Amino acid sequence: MAVNRLMRAALRALSYTDVDFGDQYKMQKKIIRIANHHRKPPYKMWDHVVAYENHAIPVRIFTPSDSESKSIILFFHGGGWITGFIDSYDRVCANLAEMTGYTVVSVDYRSAPEYRFPAAPEDCYRVTREIFLEPSLLQTEPDRITLMGDSAGGNLAAAVSLMARDRGEFFPARQILLYPCAYHDHTEQSPYASVRSSHKKYLLTAKRINDYMALYMADEKDLQNPYFAPLASKDFSNQPDTLIITAEHDPLRDEAEDYGKRLKEAGNTVEVHRIPDALHGFFAMPPVFSQVRDCYKIILNFLKIEK
Incomplete structure (x- = not known):
């Protein structure tokens, strides 16, 4: 219980106030960049770029210290x-490489509101496409590549899998979605109880999700686009083997679990696990926390x- 209380305190310390996020996102970005100023890390990594239209997409590649893995987590x-x-x-991806023994490729997609939807999923798709269609780049085979993301990144991983099916250029074998955002409505009219009952003391609130989405979308029509909100899809078939992990105290919990249900009903292989006493964002904490260790056990088993 002491660890649980510690996690709650750590994540609540990162919680946002109810200020107008539309006026505050630049300051928050600046604070996060200062707090995570890039330094030479105590693990093996290197940077790469993927060219796409008129810009380059940075990626950072992490390799486990004691392995020359041919498997990749994107x-x-x-x-x-x-x-x-x-x-x-950096630290999340380094831990992920060490815990799994996989090479981890972290994608620095364009962010909103400077670059609104569909910039982020298109960047993620482009990097995924290059790694799948040019296996010599990282010396791996397509069936050894797993897509993974947390929160908005889980949304993007799901979107890339849908895009891959629809475009037919490659097909991911597996995806791991950590507490993904899957639906478009996080108001009191949401069909999901976890949204309607979200408490302000937690790291992520329904209000904050609405603030994010307002800055991310380019047009109201985006709300019905499955690459923006995967639950808007009319077709959930032909998706990768899927692992969805949710947090007990997270407004996104119910929609993420519903996405797993829809995938399973469409004939896909799906696992859904809810981590007890966990808050949104818990995977970013060190593996010393029991919730993070439990999450890794599920991932390794998958x-x-x-x-």
Whole structure:
């Protein structure tokens, strides 16, 4: 219980106030960048770029210290499509590489509101496409690549899987979605109880999700686009083997679990696990926390990794 209380305190310390996020996102971005100033890390990594139209998409590659793995996790970071960036997820991705023994490729997609939907999913798709269609780049085969993301990144991983099916250029074998945003309505009219009962003391509130989405979308029509909100899809078939992990105290809990249900009903192989006494964003905490350790056990089992 002491660890649970510690996690609650740590995550609540990061909780946002109810100020108008439309006026505050730039300051929040600046604070996160200062707090995560990139330094030479104590693990193996290197940077790469993927060219796409008129810009380059930075990616950062993490390799486990004691392994030359041919398996890859392609990771899309969270941050509401707005405040996250590649440096802020260095430690998460390094831990993920060490815990799984996989090479982790972290994607620094364009963020809103400077670049609104569909910039982020298109960047993520482009990087995924290059890694799938040019296996010599990281010396791996397509069936050894897993898509993964947390929160907004989980939304993007799901979107890339839908895009891959619809465009037919490649097909991911697996996806891991950590407490993803899957629906478009987080008001009191939401069909999901976890949204309507979200408490302000938690890291993420329904109001904050609405603030993020308002800055992310380019047009009201985006709300019905499955690449923006995967639950808007009319077709949930032909998706990768899917692991969805949710947090007990998270407004996104119910919609993420419903997305798993829809995928399963469409004939896909799906696992859904809810982490008790966990808050949104818990995977960013160190593995010393029991919720993070439990999450890794589920991930390793899904990937069929013995530790």
